[in-house]
Amino acid sequence: MIVVMRSAATKEQVDAVVARIEEAGLKAHVSVGELRTVVGVIGDDRTKEQLRGMLEAMEGVEKVVKVLQPYKLVSREFQPEDTVVEVGGVRIGGPEAVVVIAGPCSVEGRDQVLSVARAVKAAGARMLRGGAFKPRTSPYSFQGLEEEGLRLLAEAREATGLPVVTEAMDRRQLDLVVQYADMVQIGARNMQNYTLLREVGRVRKPVLLKRGPAATLEETLLAAEYILSEGNTQVVLCERGVRGFDNHTRYLLDIGAVVVLKQLTHLPVIVDPSQAAGKRAYVPGLARAAIAAGADGLIVEVHPDPERALSDGPQQLRPAEFTHLMRQVWAIAATLGRAPASLTAV
Ligand code: PEP
Ligand code: MN
Numbered sequence: 001m002i003v004v005m006r007s008a009a010t011k012e013q014v015d016a017v018v019a020r021i022e023e024a025g026l027k028a029h030v031s032v033g034e035l036r037t038v039v040g041v042i043g044d045d046r047t048k049e050q051l052r053g054m055l056e057a058m059e060g061v062e063k064v065v066k067v068l069q070p071y072k073l074v075s076r077e078f079q080p081e082d083t084v085v086e087v088g089g090v091r092i093g094g095p096e097a098v099v100v101i102a103g104p105c106s107v108e109g110r111d112q113v114l115s116v117a118r119a120v121k122a123a124g125a126r127m128l129r130g131g132a133f134k135p136r137t138s139p140y141s142f143q144g145l146e147e148e149g150l151r152l153l154a155e156a157r158e159a160t161g162l163p164v165v166t167e168a169m170d171r172r173q174l175d176l177v178v179q180y181a182d183m184v185q186i187g188a189r190n191m192q193n194y195t196l197l198r199e200v201g202r203v204r205k206p207v208l209l210k211r212g213p214a215a216t217l218e219e220t221l222l223a224a225e226y227i228l229s230e231g232n233t234q235v236v237l238c239e240r241g242v243r244g245f246d247n248h249t250r251y252l253l254d255i256g257a258v259v260v261l262k263q264l265t266h267l268p269v270i271v272d273p274s275q276a277a278g279k280r281a282y283v284p285g286l287a288r289a290a291i292a293a294g295a296d297g298l299i300v301e302v303h304p305d306p307e308r309a310l311s312d313g314p315q316q317l318r319p320a321e322f323t324h325l326m327r328q329v330w331a332i333a334a335t336l337g338r339a340p341a342s343l344t345a346v
Contacts, residue, residue: 013060088163093268201230241276250278
């Protein structure tokens with residue numbers, strides 16, 4: 001349920017509405033828009049129904065609306081304006097900017113991560129990616145450099161000014177990742193790990209939440225709802241492909257998901273063409289399509305020597321290929337009135 005305040009409502013009137021909601025044992029979530037403030041009411045349905053008439057009669061209240069979807073805080077009904085997620089000075093979301101995150105699948109060593117960071121920055125990337133804890137299908141595959149990988153990412157941030165995103169797969173890793181990274185990635189395989197979602201909802205770091213390979217959009221939005229319901233509103237959604245019936249690409253990139261999510265939620269939506277493609281030759285086409293469809297950004301895997309990569313070698317672009325792709329991406333973004341986000345942190 002949301003309480004829509006009149007545009008002329010005073011702060012005292014909003015505070016009184018919040019107090020009434022909290023007195024009833026419910027949670028209030030205040031969202032101050034350009035035109036008006038809306039107060040989300042979270043909690044038991046029956047209590048909300050009992051409170052409804054009382055809230056409608058309060059000073060400054062225009063109307064009380066029931067949110068029909070199972071997800072509330074993430075819905076456009078709840079907050080019509082785009083959320084802008086700020087990661088170390090880079091702003092993701094909103095109608096103007098496009099943010100490209102790039103870097104290796106896994107951090108493998110100092111030279112590797114530093115050289116990629118410099119190359120992707122020069123090509124227009126605004127954030128660095130790189131896995132230190134890797135979710136591998138086989139327990140015998142390279143599992144990541146762990147804390148050493150996080151240290152190297154932090155070093156690359158110092159050297160380039162690019163904020164860093166990296167994955168945490170469980171609580172222990174989350175504590176470490178939060179110490180080093182600017183944004184926490186929750187990987188596709190953990191999208192429905194509800195205890196981890198709650199944990200990351202309690203930290204004060206932005207979250208990159210990837211869609212599970214078999215998750216519906218409603219399940220994806222409810223996963224984000226877990227994070228917001230714990231108080232962390234800084235969430236970026238990422239479409240990275242779902243299981244399809246054809247194996248020419250590794251996953252089936254759901255471009256429609258970008259279009260639909262942009263309608264259903266105010267959260268920024270980015271696309272990972274690399275995990276979806278599985279092969280480097282397919283990455284540029286998927287990346288261009290994502291930007292044309294209205295994605296707020298991309299996360300792309302780039303490696304200085306992909307033949308020797310310890311994970312996902314076949315899908316990682318070489319720096320020169322990435323640079324070429326970025327020129328095309330900026331051209332497509334420009335036709336939509338969008339431009340690369342600025343990098344204020346440097
Ligand atoms: C990755 O970003 O390297 C990764 C493992 O992504 P996903 O969780 O989307 O498979
Ligand atoms: Mn990867």
